[in-house]
Structures are given as C-alpha cells and as structure tokens.
Amino acid sequence: DTAVSQTPKYLVTQMGNDKSIKCEQNLGHDTMYWYKQDSKKFLKIMFSYNNKELIINETVPNRFSPKSPDKAHLNLHINSLELGDSAVYFCASSQDIGRGDEQYFGPGTRLTVT
C-alpha cells in the first residue's frame, strides 16, 4: 500500500489553464505539506496543513491554493498556469509538527506548462 500518493504523476497543460494535483496519505498523520522542486533541484516548502488548518504559507503566488477536505488529503489547485510553474511538486506528511517527526514524501507530480 502506498503511504503517500499523488495524482496525476505527469501533467502537461497549456498556459492559462487551471489544474489540480491531489494528495492522499493513509498513515493517519495530522500534518501534510506541498513542496516544489525548483529548476536548481532544491525542494522548497509551499504550504502545510495541520489538522486541516493552514500553518505554513510561503511566498507563493495566490494562483496556488491548497485545500484540505480532511486530514488525509491535501490538494493543490493552480489557476492561470504560467510557464514558470513547470516543476515537480511533492506532497509529504508527518505524524504531527513535533520536533522528531520525519516527513514521508509522495512520488511527485511533474507539471509541464506549454
């Protein structure tokens, strides 16, 4: 069983479109995250939810909107896609926000905007 799953794995779309990436974890964790792997291969935090409450909201264009319908899901919706949004997006989860809590990553979604 996949612990953290993301759909779709690949997403190719045109500029200006609106798209969503879904993330689900079956680990019973309370905290979920979205990361973007940038062109220099750094993983950078975008958002985090703890018990469905937004706790981290980095400087991300407001075209990006996370939604957490329940603790097991954290979806990422992107409006008016731009070329610069092309990247690999990783979802992750952790038991909570405690000091020793490690994060479990999903397989990533490669988004290509043409």
Added chain:
Amino acid sequence: ILNVEQSPQSLHVQEGDSTNFTCSFPSSNFYALHWYRWETAKSPEALFVMTLNGDEKKKGRISATLNTKEGYSYLYIKGSQPEDSATYLCAFRFHSGGSNYKLTFGKGTLLTVNP
C-alpha cells in the same frame, strides 16, 4: 535567508569504500536536522531525524552525527554498495516563532557507488 550547505556536491566511490558527507546549517534557532535518501525516479525517504547536540544515529551501514553548536552534521556510509547510490539530502528545521515547522533543504550530495 537560511542556507543549508552540503558537500561535496557529488561523489564517486568504489564498492566497499567507506565515505562521508557534510551538512552545514545555521547554529542559531536550531530545532531539528533531517537526513533523507533520494533515489532517482523515487521520492525522498527519511533516514534520520536528530534533535540534540551530540546525537548519533545508526541504521545498518549508515550513521549520522550532529553538532548544533558549530552547525554541522556528518553522514557516514560504511562499506558502500551499488544500491547506496542516491542523492543524500539534509534539511534543517529552525525555530522562529510561528514558523518553527519548516524544513529548509540542502541541494544534496549525489553518491555513485561503482561495482
């Protein structure tokens, strides 16, 4: 801006060699230090989370040490095997008021173990 530096950027070793890499991070507001192993076309996999100065963790042939006062952590691999080939990421978690939950990742050390 918090910088997490990892060195070397890449490393080639022969099967059976032991090796180590370094992660440097700010020594102030330390909260936790994470090590991840990231194989190509897979997702990062947690190796260790260390929270106390002087912590040493071990998992099989891989071990890590932590020095929060001087801001560095070492990852050691004993008797490298081809299946150890991966990028090893460290991530620094800092305490800064309401932002104490974020991980700042380094760029990783790409290890290639030649048979």
